Amino acid sequence: MRLILQLFLICALAGTVGLGLTALAVRHPPPIGVIEDGPWIAIEKEGAPEVDAYALAALAYRGEAPLSIADGLTFRARKDEDGNALSGSCSYLVSGPIPTVRVWSLAAFDPDGRPFANESRRFGYSSADVTRKEDGAVEIAVSAAARPGDWLPVAKDRPVVLVLRLYDTTAAAISGGRSAPELPVIRKVGCGR
Amino acid sequence: MRWLFLIASGVLIGFVLHIVSLLAVPALAPRDAYNRLVALGPENTPILLDISDPRKSLPFQDPAFIQLACRFNLAPLPVRLRVPLAGDYVSISFHDRDGTAFFALNDRSALGAVLDVEIRDGNDEVAKALPLGAGTISVAAPGPVGFALVRAYAPWPSGVDAVREELAKTLCEPRS
Numbered sequence: 001m002r003l004i005l006q007l008f009l010i011c012a013l014a015g016t017v018g019l020g021l022t023a024l025a026v027r028h029p030p031p032i033g034v035i036e037d038g039p040w041i042a043i044e045k046e047g048a049p050e051v052d053a054y055a056l057a058a059l060a061y062r063g064e065a066p067l068s069i070a071d072g073l074t075f076r077a078r079k080d081e082d083g084n085a086l087s088g089s090c091s092y093l094v095s096g097p098i099p100t101v102r103v104w105s106l107a108a109f110d111p112d113g114r115p116f117a118n119e120s121r122r123f124g125y126s127s128a129d130v131t132r133k134e135d136g137a138v139e140i141a142v143s144a145a146a147r148p149g150d151w152l153p154v155a156k157d158r159p160v161v162l163v164l165r166l167y168d169t170t171a172a173a174i175s176g177g178r179s180a181p182e183l184p185v186i187r188k189v190g191c192g193r
Numbered sequence: 194m195r196w197l198f199l200i201a202s203g204v205l206i207g208f209v210l211h212i213v214s215l216l217a218v219p220a221l222a223p224r225d226a227y228n229r230l231v232a233l234g235p236e237n238t239p240i241l242l243d244i245s246d247p248r249k250s251l252p253f254q255d256p257a258f259i260q261l262a263c264r265f266n267l268a269p270l271p272v273r274l275r276v277p278l279a280g281d282y283v284s285i286s287f288h289d290r291d292g293t294a295f296f297a298l299n300d301r302s303a304l305g306a307v308l309d310v311e312i313r314d315g316n317d318e319v320a321k322a323l324p325l326g327a328g329t330i331s332v333a334a335p336g337p338v339g340f341a342l343v344r345a346y347a348p349w350p351s352g353v354d355a356v357r358e359e360l361a362k363t364l365c366e367p368r369s
Contacts, residue, residue, distance in 0.1 A: 010203040017207025022214040047286075047294040049335075057218035059292055060225040063252045065342055068286035068297030103282045103346050105257035113252025115244060121349070123244060123256035128281070128348035165255055167282060167346075168299060 026061035029054040035171050037180040039083070040075040040164060044171060047071065062113060072101070072167040078159075080186045086160040088116075090191040091143030094152075094162070096184035097136055099174035103127050103167040108142060108154050111161060118153040125150055138184060162186065219291035226251055226292050227264070230340055236264040237272055239365040241357070259357045261343040263365035267314040268337045270367040271323065276308040279359035282346035283308060287332055289339040296332055304328045311368060312341065323368070341365070 032052050035042045043055045047069040059066055067074045079085055080092060098104055107124030109115055115123040130138050131150050141147035144156040154160050164183065166174065174181040219225065229251060234240040242260045243249040254260060259279070265272040276285060284299035285308060300308065305328065313320045315333035325331050343363060347356035 006199055009199055010206065013200065013203030014206035014210055017204050018210025019214060021207070021211040022218065025211075025215060026218060047297075049293060049295045051293055053215055056291065056293060057215050057222075060219040060222040063222075063224045063226055063229050065226040065251055065286075065288055065292055065340075066294050068284075068294035070297035071284045071286050071294075071299065071344070103257075105255050107256050109253055113254075114247045115256055117245075121245065124349075126257035126346070126348055128346075128352075129257075129350075161253075163253055163255075167284070168301075 022057075025054055026057050029058040035073075035075075035175075035180045037075075037183045038081055039077040039079040039186055040180075040183045041077070042073050042075045042171070042180075045069070046074065064113060067165060069170070072165055072169055073171055075164040075166070075183060077162040077164070077186055080188045082188065084188065086142075086162065086186070087191075088144045088154040088156045088158045088160055091141065091145065091147070091189045093139060093141055093187050093189050094184050095137060095139040095187070097182065098127075098138060098164075098184060099166060099169070099181045101127075101166045101169045101174065104165060105167075106130075106140060106152070106162065106164050108152050109161045109163060110155065111159050113161075116153055116155045116158070120153070122151070122153060125152060141189075142186075143189075219293075226288070227290055227340055230262050230264050233262070234264075236266045237365060237367055239263050239361075239363045241361055255344070257346060257348065258344040259347045259353070259360050260345075261360055261363050262340055263343070263363075264340045265312055265334070265365070266338055267312060267317070267320065267334060271311050271313040271320050273329075273364065273366055273368050274308075274310040274312065274341055274343075275364040276310075276343050277359050277362050278303055278306050278308065279345040280347055280352060280356040282344075284344050285310060286342050286344075287312065287334065287339065288342065289335050295335055295339075298330065298332075302330060310341075 047066040105126035140150040240262045286297040
């Protein structure tokens with residue numbers, strides 16, 4: 001009787017630890033081989049044949065197909081420059097230079113990877129349809145309420161994931177000797193109304 | 194002491210279970226990219242994705258691109274993929290069943306106005322020995338089943354309709 005109880009304890013503990021860790025890992029994969037600039041994070045080998053098991057499991061859990069390493073780089077941001085989670089109840093300004101690549105795009109999604117429905121069907125900005133300042137920098141407002149200039153609408157009170165994709169390039173080609181390319185900053189402008 | 198041993202062995206077996214279950218996730222995930230494409234259309238057929246409808250697109254799909262998927266099955270025959278060069282940037286990425294991107298190429302590899310690719314099973318010696326048409330690029334897949342994703346850059350709003358119409362002419366079919 002005691003042996004059965006002990007076996008049961010071991011199994012219950014193993015199941016909780018093992019499956020719990022896996023459930024956690026597919027939602028928040030450990031940062032293995034990442035390239036970071038401020039809140040922007042890319043997994044270097046995500047789109048390579050030798051992708052690590054954590055990154056691959058997280059992609060499969062989300063239902064996402066990775067951008068191949070030969071096609072470009074995917075940077076994701078879930079936080080602003082100060083480390084606070086991006087939320088539709090606040091407004092942000094994404095500003096600064098973007099590395100020189102053939103094509104880049106910036107898009108906003110909810111945590112499930114769905115774009116935010118809006119009247120103007122504006123789900124993101126890209127190299128050919130963004131407004132550039134004289135020095136080549138971009139300035140894109142991310143908020144639920146309409147803004148003048150380049151405005152990327154999100155839904156009020158929903159968490160926001162920003163995805164910046166740089167096409168036909170590699171991290172090494174655009175980092176200029178740094179560990180990561182220099183990407184625009186995500187600054188909180190205000191919250192509430 | 195005995196309890197400590199019990200807990201330690203439980204945690205240890207838990208770590209092993211974590212590794213095993215993690216490795217099983219890509220094969221077992223019910224809503225991974227491949228399974229989502231299964232719901233959208235048959236294999237060896239081009240499927241035009243639509244970013245404005247979450248049921249007809251993949252999560253985190255880039256809205257700056259018109260995207261088309263082709264779920265390939267190379268068991269009977271290699272699969273031919275002919276992609277018109279719609280827009281300023283066109284690429285094809287190739288993924289195996291669990292989503293791993295094993296290869297990609299873009300419009301810079303095209304000889305004419307189309308990217309012409311034949312996907313062959315890298316383990317199938319008979320298929321690998323088949324003659325290849327002039328201008329066709331051969332891509333060796335690690336297994337018989339997987340999917341290809343075609344991306345064509347379409348700046349919003351001016352480029353979208355024209356690129357979409359052009360990309361819809363993509364062919365994805367078994368080798369004839």
